[in-house]
Amino acid sequence: MVKLEKSGIEAWYMKDEVEDQRAENRCDPNEPVGVEELSALGVDSWKLSGTEDDKELEQIRKDQDYNYNDVITCSPEKLPNYEAKLKTFFEEHIHADPEVRYVLEGSGYFDVRDKQDRWIRIDCKEGHLITLPAGIFHRFTLDSSNYIKAMRLFQGEPVWTPINRGEGAEEHDARKLYEKAYQPSKKAKIDAGGDDKPVANGHAPEVAAEA
Numbered sequence: 001m002v003k004l005e006k007s008g009i010e011a012w013y014m015k016d017e018v019e020d021q022r023a024e025n026r027c028d029p030n031e032p033v034g035v036e037e038l039s040a041l042g043v044d045s046w047k048l049s050g051t052e053d054d055k056e057l058e059q060i061r062k063d064q065d066y067n068y069n070d071v072i073t074c075s076p077e078k079l080p081n082y083e084a085k086l087k088t089f090f091e092e093h094i095h096a097d098p099e100v101r102y103v104l105e106g107s108g109y110f111d112v113r114d115k116q117d118r119w120i121r122i123d124c125k126e127g128h129l130i131t132l133p134a135g136i137f138h139r140f141t142l143d144s145s146n147y148i149k150a151m152r153l154f155q156g157e158p159v160w161t162p163i164n165r166g167e168g169a170e171e172h173d174a175r176k177l178y179e180k181a182y183q184p185s186k187k188a189k190i191d192a193g194g195d196d197k198p199v200a201n202g203h204a205p206e207v208a209a210e211a
Ligand SMILES: [Fe+2]
Pocket: 093, 094, 095, 099, 138, 139, 162, 210
C-alpha cells in the first residue's frame, strides 16, 4: 500500500490545564511526539496534495476499502451552533470503527491518549490524511483559524456515533480490542460473545456529530 514514511505531521504532548481548546496547549518546554510514537498507538498519517483527486488518495482508498467518503466544512458560517458543536467534538470518546480524515483546506487538532493516558495533540493541516484506530480515546477541535474542510472516509456504511469515556467506552469491544493490540500489558479480556454494536450515548448520529 502507499505509505509515505514522513507525513510531516507535527504532534506534541499537551499541558494539563486547557483553558482554550483552540490554542496549541503545548508543554513548556515543548515535548514533541514523532510519527513513530503515533504509529505505536495505531495512529498513522500521510501527506498528500490536499486535492480530492489525489492519486495516492485513490490508492489508499483502494488498499483500505474506503468505499464511502463525504466532505464536511466546519466554520462558524457553515456549521450551525458552531460553539456548541465544538464542545461536543472535544468530548473524549471512541468509535467502533477507525476515524479517517483527509484535510482539504484549513486545519484542526486531533488529540489522542497515549499509553499513560496523556494527551497528544496532532496538528492536521492541508494534505494530511490521518487514521485513528477503532477504540482509541480521542477528541477533535478546530484551531484558532476556525476553519477546516475535510474528507471523511469509511469502510462500508458510515457510523459516526461517538461513545464517550465514562459512558460505556471502557467496556466496549472496540476498546478491549484496541487495548489488546496496543496496550497488551493491560491484559484486556475480549468478550467473544459481546455485542459489537456501538452504544448510543445521546449524540445524534447526524452528519455534523463528528467533524
Ligand atoms: Fe471521533
